[in-house]
Amino acid sequence: MAFYNRGIAWRLTRQFDRALADLNRAIQLQADFAAAYIERGIVRYEMRDYTRAIADADAAIRLKPDLAEAFNNRALARLKLGQYDLATADFNRTIRLHQYYGNALINRSLGPLEPSL
Numbered sequence: 001m002a003f004y005n006r007g008i009a010w011r012l013t014r015q016f017d018r019a020l021a022d023l024n025r026a027i028q029l030q031a032d033f034a035a036a037y038i039e040r041g042i043v044r045y046e047m048r049d050y051t052r053a054i055a056d057a058d059a060a061i062r063l064k065p066d067l068a069e070a071f072n073n074r075a076l077a078r079l080k081l082g083q084y085d086l087a088t089a090d091f092n093r094t095i096r097l098h099q100y101y102g103n104a105l106i107n108r109s110l111g112p113l114e115p116s117l
Helices: 002-012 016-029 034-046 050-063 068-080 084-097 102-113
Strands: none
Touching: 002 016, 002 034, 016 034, 034 050, 034 068, 050 068, 068 084, 068 102, 084 102
16 A cells, blocks of 8 residues: 555656556555556556556456446547547446546547547
């Protein structure tokens, strides 16, 4: 838990390499820690490593298939890659899991406006 929390702190201060190191360690110590995969995916998204951000969301979803945040984060990365249909499906899944997930509602409507890379 300490590596996870410090990883979040590093992310918030935009020290992404340090954040990744701590989150990798947290996952190494507890491979079923879905929140650590989500957090690492956020770091990778911030670093514009969208493919790996999607992989981390996938890992979190495998561990906790009802985790709305993982679907939302995966959708955001898919938007950046121009995968609009897949992103929309993920936003829809987020909303089904958490009816009042405001960001998913907003992002789903703006998706086609997002420029692809």
